Amino acid sequence: MTKHIGVLTAGGDSPGLNAAIRAIGKSAVSDRGDKQNIRVIGFRDGFRGLVENRFIRLEGEILSNLLTLGGTILGTSRDKPHRMPIGGKPMDMTDVILDNYQRHHLDALICIGGGGTQKNAYRLVEKGMNVITLPKTIDNDVAGTDVTFGFNTAMEIATAAIDRLHSTAHSHHRIIVVEIMGHNTGWLALGAGLASGADVILVPEIPYDVNLIAAAIRRRQHRGKNFSIVAVAEGALSVADLEKYQLLKEAKSRAKKKNDAKKITKMEKELARFAKYRKNNTLRLSGELEELTGLESRLTILGHIQRGGTPSSFDRVLATQLGSACNCAVREGQFGVMVGIRDGSTELVPLENIIKQRKIVPVDHPWVESAHRIGVSLGI
Numbered sequence: 418m419t420k421h422i423g424v425l426t427a428g429g430d431s432p433g434l435n436a437a438i439r440a441i442g443k444s445a446v447s448d449r450g451d452k453q454n455i456r457v458i459g460f461r462d463g464f465r466g467l468v469e470n471r472f473i474r475l476e477g478e479i480l481s482n483l484l485t486l487g488g489t490i491l492g493t494s495r496d497k498p499h500r501m502p503i504g505g506k507p508m509d510m511t512d513v514i515l516d517n518y519q520r521h522h523l524d525a526l527i528c529i530g531g532g533g534t535q536k537n538a539y540r541l542v543e544k545g546m547n548v549i550t551l552p553k554t555i556d557n558d559v560a561g562t563d564v565t566f567g568f569n570t571a572m573e574i575a576t577a578a579i580d581r582l583h584s585t586a587h588s589h590h591r592i593i594v595v596e597i598m599g600h601n602t603g604w605l606a607l608g609a610g611l612a613s614g615a616d617v618i619l620v621p622e623i624p625y626d627v628n629l630i631a632a633a634i635r636r637r638q639h640r641g642k643n644f645s646i647v648a649v650a651e652g653a654l655s656v657a658d659l660e661k662y663q664l665l666k667e668a669k670s671r672a673k674k675k676n677d678a679k680k681i682t683k684m685e686k687e688l689a690r691f692a693k694y695r696k697n698n699t700l701r702l703s704g705e706l707e708e709l710t711g712l713e714s715r716l717t718i719l720g721h722i723q724r725g726g727t728p729s730s731f732d733r734v735l736a737t738q739l740g741s742a743c744n745c746a747v748r749e750g751q752f753g754v755m756v757g758i759r760d761g762s763t764e765l766v767p768l769e770n771i772i773k774q775r776k777i778v779p780v781d782h783p784w785v786e787s788a789h790r791i792g793v794s795l796g797i
């Protein structure tokens with residue numbers, strides 16, 4: 418009997434999404450008698466399309482020319498099933514999702530996304546739906562998999578950009594501070610920083626001291642190197658700012674425990690103010706380094722360039738491995754799992770084991786150790 422599955426892409430887009438959609442579509446069709454046919458539909462714009470029942474059939478010509486295409490042909494959104502803005506108000510739409518799941522007689526729903534999507538997908542598992550997820554994000558912060566697709570491509574893009582910044586920094590004897598995405602993890606900044614020979618790499622997992630960064634830059638000056646590249650993860654914070662942030666969070670959770678509504682509102686406002694201040698972190702850092710070293714400093718924010726365009730060959734292969742393994746899980750009736758990659762092979766990981774974790778850079782990670790060994794300053 419033919420099985421029916423739905424696919425959606427949720428959260429920030431990431432190179433390799435279309436390659437994964439293609440792999441799911443192509444591996445659904447049985448060309449041998451021993452495999453069960455699967456019919457695939459794709460919901461548009463993440464969980465919102467599932468709520469609004471907007472979908473396309475993923476078969477035939479639509480699966481052509483997808484391997485190299487950036488973005489997602491399905492569209493994506495950051496909408497959550499349990500808090501979806503409807504007419505300006507956040508509404509729990511999980512029952513509507515269940516209705517649409519049943520209306521299409523789905524045997525499974527495939528949710529392709531990052532950490533947030535894994536959590537949202539698990540909510541649907543709890544509602545009784547058969548869900549399988551795939552891990553994608555340029556941040557590489559999903560637990561239960563060695564790597565997420567999109568990360569390698571973004572690292573290549575950031576590396577190429579920093580390579581270009583080197584020649585201009587060198588020519589003008591400047592500091593160039595370059596902000597790299599990664600949300601609250603430093604995988605992308607650390608990987609691209611190492612690959613491009615950045616002189617300073619700052620990641621959220623290792624809070625920094627601006628004076629120590631300036632000292633490292635001055636040491637380079639004494640060695641005759643009048644330029645420096647400072648690769649900064651967007652989530653990196655100084656020791657002092659991290660302390661401030663943690664105090665605010667602790668105060669909010671204390672107020673929550675005491676049910677002190679006034680204090681909760683106050684702390685929420687303070688946290689929002691801190692988030693605004695944090696947004697300008699790299700700009701502030703660039704100014705501070707200029708003052709402390711006497712070198713001119715410029716800021717480059719790589720931004721969404723890191724998410725755009727064609728996936729690297731690594732991400733095409735990874736997305737194809739994960740996407741095709743997904744249909745094996747459907748045929749075997751294995752649900753409530755994420756298809757991860759471990760030592761080159763796909764692996765099914767129960768969603769409940771990963772949703773409470775985030776894969777951050779361990780401070781003794783081999784990449785961190787290599788950075789130390791070659792004299793890169795980590796701001797400590």
Ligand code: F6P
Nearest residue numbers: 429531554555556598599600724
């Ligand atoms: O999660 C991927 C990511 O690119 C993060 O690195 C970044 O912080 C965030 O998304 C940006 O989100 P948006 O595209 O919604 O601005």
